[in-house]
Amino acid sequence: MTKKAKADKLFIANEEKAKHAVELIIANKELAAVASEKYTELFNFAPFGYFILSPKGVILELNLAGAEMLNKERSKLKNAVLSLFVSNDTRPIFNHFLGKVFKSKIKETCEVNFSNNGSLPMNAHVTGIVTKNGEQCLVTVIDISNRKRTEETLKKLSNAVEQTADIVFITNRDGIIEYVNPAFEKLTGYTKQEAVGKTPRILKSGSYSQAQYEHMWKTILSGQTYKNVMLNKRKSGELFYTE
Numbered sequence: 132m133t134k135k136a137k138a139d140k141l142f143i144a145n146e147e148k149a150k151h152a153v154e155l156i157i158a159n160k161e162l163a164a165v166a167s168e169k170y171t172e173l174f175n176f177a178p179f180g181y182f183i184l185s186p187k188g189v190i191l192e193l194n195l196a197g198a199e200m201l202n203k204e205r206s207k208l209k210n211a212v213l214s215l216f217v218s219n220d221t222r223p224i225f226n227h228f229l230g231k232v233f234k235s236k237i238k239e240t241c242e243v244n245f246s247n248n249g250s251l252p253m254n255a256h257v258t259g260i261v262t263k264n265g266e267q268c269l270v271t272v273i274d275i276s277n278r279k280r281t282e283e284t285l286k287k288l289s290n291a292v293e294q295t296a297d298i299v300f301i302t303n304r305d306g307i308i309e310y311v312n313p314a315f316e317k318l319t320g321y322t323k324q325e326a327v328g329k330t331p332r333i334l335k336s337g338s339y340s341q342a343q344y345e346h347m348w349k350t351i352l353s354g355q356t357y358k359n360v361m362l363n364k365r366k367s368g369e370l371f372y373t374e
Contacts, residue, residue: 180272184259186233188214188226191267200245200253200272213270218244218252225257232259232268242275254279298373304352306330320366334363336370 174181180197182190190211198205201216217225221243228241238260245253259270292299292312298319301310311326319326319334326333339361350357360374 180255180274182213182270182272184213184229184268184270186229186266186268188212188229197272200255200274216245218246220244228257228259229268232270233261233265236261236265245272252276300326300331302331306348318365318371319363325366334365336362336364338362 175194177194177196180200181194182197183192185191190208190213193205193208195205198208201208214222214225214229224241225243228239228243232239238258240256240258242254242256245255253274254276256273256275257270258273259268261268295312296314298315299310299312300308300315302308308326308329308331311321311323315326316322321333347357347359358374360372362370363373364370
């Protein structure tokens with residue numbers, strides 16, 4: 132092969148490589164554009180509040196859910212300080228959290244209350260992580276108000292059950308006891324450890340037929356209220372009546 136032919140062949144090969152490189156660049160740009168568009172959609176329409184903050188807590192960007200949580204127009208929230216929307220009693224927690232995010236460079240979390248423009252305070256679980264350049268952090272805010280209210284209700288219910296003088300015990304659908312209150316222990320003589328895992332048959336006095344017990348459980352499992360006066364037996368063998 133002549134020198135000219137070799138040069139022509141090398142030129143064609145280099146031209147093909149250059150063309151392929153350009154195609155890759157174009158393809159990558161198209162992919163980047165698509166990825167950017169998808170990221171923007173995910174950011175804007177996510178069900179959680181997303182905030183991009185400066186080290187001083189200034190809101191640089193936020194999504195629609197974030198604006199809705201703070202009950203203000205999105206445009207008016209940019210360049211505002213996010214901590215000003217946190218309740219006075221939990222603001223020190225948030226400020227400490229933000230400082231840790233930028234200092235530790237790892238994901239940090241906290242729970243605070245947001246005062247959203249006159250509405251009821253919003254209990255929130257907050258997660259933050261710093262960006263690669265260390266100049267901003269992405270903060271996710273999840274409304275946990277319903278969960279907190281449920282926890283508070285359950286706590287009150289639990290206190291009521293624990294303190295009542297009436298026997299309270301909870302079974303699963305198979306009749307296995309999962310919980311007894313202090314009144315149960317006091318009146319039956321069985322400790323919680325002795326009762327849990329057993330069935331209410333430990334209180335059986337022998338005064339009722341199997342058909343009566345089947346009727347009771349059938350009524351309970353159908354979602355109806357069963358009411359009757361029954362003769363039961365304590366751990367000591369002593370009989371006692373319960374309604």
